[in-house]
Amino acid sequence: MFRxxxxxxxxxxxxxxxxxxxxxxxxxxxxxxxxxxxxGANASPAAYRQMRSDMGLDKPFLVQYAxxxxxxxxxxxxxxxxxxxxxxxxxxxxxxxxxxxxxxFPNTLVLATGALVLALILAIPxxxxxxxxxxxxxxxxxxxxxxxxxxxxVFWIAMVLIYTFANNLRIFPAMANPGNFSSLVLPxxxxxxxxxxxxxxMTRSSMLxxxxxxxxxxxxxxxxxxxxxxxxxALRNALIPVVTVAGLQFGSLLGGAVLTEKIFSYPxxxxxxxxxxxxxxxxxxxxxxxxVAVTFTIINLLVDILYGxxxxxxxxxxxxxxxxx
Amino acid sequence: xxxxxxxxxxxxxxxxxxxxxxxQFSRNKLAVASLILVFxxxxxxxxxxxxxxxxxxTSNSLENALLKPGEKGIVFYQEKEFEHTFILGSDNYGRDxxxxxxxxARVSMIIGFATVAMxxxxxxxxGALAGYKGGLFDTLIMRITDIxxxxxxxxxxxxxxxxxxxxxxxxxxxxxTSMIPGYIRIVRASIISVKDQEFVEAARCIxxxxxxxxxxxxxxxxxxxxxxxxxxxxxxxxxxxxxxSFLGLGILPPKPEWGNMLSEAREFIQYAPHLLFAPxxxxxxxxxxxxxxxxxxxxxxxxxxxx
Numbered sequence: 001m002f003r004x005x006x007x008x009x010x011x012x013x014x015x016x017x018x019x020x021x022x023x024x025x026x027x028x029x030x031x032x033x034x035x036x037x038x039x040g041a042n043a044s045p046a047a048y049r050q051m052r053s054d055m056g057l058d059k060p061f062l063v064q065y066a067x068x069x070x071x072x073x074x075x076x077x078x079x080x081x082x083x084x085x086x087x088x089x090x091x092x093x094x095x096x097x098x099x100x101x102x103x104x105f106p107n108t109l110v111l112a113t114g115a116l117v118l119a120l121i122l123a124i125p126x127x128x129x130x131x132x133x134x135x136x137x138x139x140x141x142x143x144x145x146x147x148x149x150x151x152x153x154v155f156w157i158a159m160v161l162i163y164t165f166a167n168n169l170r171i172f173p174a175m176a177n178p179g180n181f182s183s184l185v186l187p188x189x190x191x192x193x194x195x196x197x198x199x200x201x202m203t204r205s206s207m208l209x210x211x212x213x214x215x216x217x218x219x220x221x222x223x224x225x226x227x228x229x230x231x232x233x234a235l236r237n238a239l240i241p242v243v244t245v246a247g248l249q250f251g252s253l254l255g256g257a258v259l260t261e262k263i264f265s266y267p268x269x270x271x272x273x274x275x276x277x278x279x280x281x282x283x284x285x286x287x288x289x290x291x292v293a294v295t296f297t298i299i300n301l302l303v304d305i306l307y308g309x310x311x312x313x314x315x316x317x318x319x320x321x322x323x324x325x
Numbered sequence: 326x327x328x329x330x331x332x333x334x335x336x337x338x339x340x341x342x343x344x345x346x347x348x349q350f351s352r353n354k355l356a357v358a359s360l361i362l363v364f365x366x367x368x369x370x371x372x373x374x375x376x377x378x379x380x381x382x383t384s385n386s387l388e389n390a391l392l393k394p395g396e397k398g399i400v401f402y403q404e405k406e407f408e409h410t411f412i413l414g415s416d417n418y419g420r421d422x423x424x425x426x427x428x429x430a431r432v433s434m435i436i437g438f439a440t441v442a443m444x445x446x447x448x449x450x451x452g453a454l455a456g457y458k459g460g461l462f463d464t465l466i467m468r469i470t471d472i473x474x475x476x477x478x479x480x481x482x483x484x485x486x487x488x489x490x491x492x493x494x495x496x497x498x499x500x501x502t503s504m505i506p507g508y509i510r511i512v513r514a515s516i517i518s519v520k521d522q523e524f525v526e527a528a529r530c531i532x533x534x535x536x537x538x539x540x541x542x543x544x545x546x547x548x549x550x551x552x553x554x555x556x557x558x559x560x561x562x563x564x565x566x567x568x569x570s571f572l573g574l575g576i577l578p579p580k581p582e583w584g585n586m587l588s589e590a591r592e593f594i595q596y597a598p599h600l601l602f603a604p605x606x607x608x609x610x611x612x613x614x615x616x617x618x619x620x621x622x623x624x625x626x627x628x629x630x631x632x
Contacts, residue, residue, distance in 0.1 A: 014468065014472075015471060015472050015475055018468070018469065018472030019472055019475060019476055022472065022473070022476070023476070023484065026484050026485065026487075026488040027484075027488065029488050029489070030487060030488040031490060147613060147616060147617065148609070148613065150616060151560065151564075151609055151612040151613035151616055152605075152608075152609050152612075153564055153567055153568060153571075153584070153587075153605065153608050153609070153612075154568070155568060155571045155584075155587065156587060156601075156605040156608065156609070159587065159590075159591065159594060159601055159605070160601065160605065162594075163594045163595075163598060163601055167594065167595050252477065252478075254477075255476075255477025255478075255479070255480060258477075258479050258480065258483075259479070259568055259571070259572070262572065273480060273483075274483065274572065277480075277483050277484060277487045278487070280487070285484065289476060289480055289484070292476070292477055292480065293475045293476055296475050296477070297475050
């Protein structure tokens with residue numbers, strides 16, 4: 001298992017290189033001029049040329065990419081590079097990019113965790129109920145709800161919630177900030193809607209699948225209590241695909257909180273990224289996207305490791321595959 | 326006459342297949358209803374100009390601003406004054422909401438189909454290459470796919486629009502790029518599951534070239550998952566486009582698009598909730614319809630999933 005984890009961690013390196021390369025190329029072709037941005041519109045051509053060479057922008061593309069990775073030496077604009085955990089300073093705020101990411105990421109984490117927890121708490125029991133009585137009225141209602149949840153635009157859910165609970169009922173504020181719990185309710189509900197729908201459908205179909213297996217019939221024939229059959233025999237086996245989906249959802253919640261954060265003016269990583277993209281703040285964009293990509297990959301890794309604990313068969317299958325190799 | 330016999334037999338077989346498929350599909354009442362809805366929306370999109378003229382839904386008439394649904398207003402249009410009923414009300418610039426929805430349907434429809442077509446062409450080709458050729462191609466293409474998938478979709482799209490500039494075509498590129506990895510994976514997985522079967526070997530034995538094998542023998546056998554994926558993708562593409570437009574990175578006002586209508590409505594929902602519900606429900610219904618059709622197609626096309 002340890003070797004497997006190490007190999008997965010090492011595989012992060014090419015993925016990260018690829019991510020940075022793609023994002024760097026995109027930013028390189030962006031029609032913006034950081035030197036011009038720093039100087040303002042009235043700079044003399046000489047000052048402009050000096051600025052470009054100070055910032056290292058007159059170098060070829062690959063040299064600039066190497067700077068980004070391994071550092072760039074300059075008294076004002078220098079930085080140690082991604083490899084050494086220094087992503088330079090933002091062009092707009094002049095703050096250290098990594099610092100800003102670290103201050104905003106916990107906010108996004110709170111939102112994403114809250115949304116995932118809410119989704120799991122509601123979706124798994126509902127999925128189980130739907131699967132126990134398939135095609136019943138209850139199942140139909142929840143199926144319709146899941147379908148709606150998966151088809152509604154996130155920003156629209158947010159606007160409807162703001163209209164209902166902030167503007168009319170005045171229960172929750174329309175703006176969210178990390179310190180105030182009641183202000184987090186609406187963004188968390190907004191964000192969890194889609195994940196809830198997906199997890200609900202997954203739990204239902206996975207439970208339905210398991211309930212038709214022979215060993216469930218055997219357990220029932222043995223005269224076992226239906227509760228025990230459902231929770232001890234069926235649920236544990238049905239949860240494996242649910243864990244996969246939940247893990248994937250958590251990853252996309254972290255990255256996809258963009259719209260929700262934007263609408264609720266929440267100071268998370270998502271709104272920082274969108275602002276950076278609007279302002280063509282290359283170092284901030286590169287840093288944030290790389291950070292999200294790393295988190296995303298680490299979560300996927302954790303989900304894979306988690307399988308081993310839920311289902312011992314997967315672990316043994318994995319060790320068997322390794323032996324064969 | 327001997328020439329036409331196999332063709333007519335082929336057509337009969339096709340007709341039988343289609344009728345069999347339709348019998349399966351039509352059992353799902355929701356999917357059929359969705360198909361009808363999509364068809365109606367398509368008609369509306371095609372005849373948008375007949376229903377409401379484009380100039381009319383994009384020109385301001387501030388004296389009619391924020392009318393409630395069903396209210397009448399005097400419109401000055403093309404140097405004539407006439408009374409106009411705003412069936413779904415008007416927005417903050419006094420533009421007809423229903424008219425903008427109708428023209429927005431056209432934009433969404435084009436975006437949905439164009440992005441899926443682009444993603445299918447590129448992703449399908451790369452997936453086929455990876456699955457059929459294997460080896461270095463496979464490793465390379467799949468690694469790049471993994472890399473692209475580890476960038477959150479919405480950020481990737483935003484970055485592409487920001488990098489290439491704000492235009493309709495760039496929006497299409499941004500959305501289809503985020504769908505390409507999905508197609509690569511599906512096509513590759515399906516091809517791998519088919520390519521070692523006997524009929525492919527048989528084709529190879531009689532000397533068929535790779536391109537012929539892929540087009541004549543493999544592609545017809547992998548269409549089901551691709552069709553299902555494409556239907557679902559049209560829905561999510563419409564959703565993405567509206568999200569990007571909402572952020573101000575897609576179709577910009579005064580051009581009517583459901584996402585930017587909602588974006589413009591943001592400040593006025595307090596006084597005019599119809600601004601919020603009309604475009605939102607339009608997006609919801611369209612995406613829901615495509616999702617339901619996709620589910621229906623999956624049930625009808627994939628015998629393994631039949632319940």
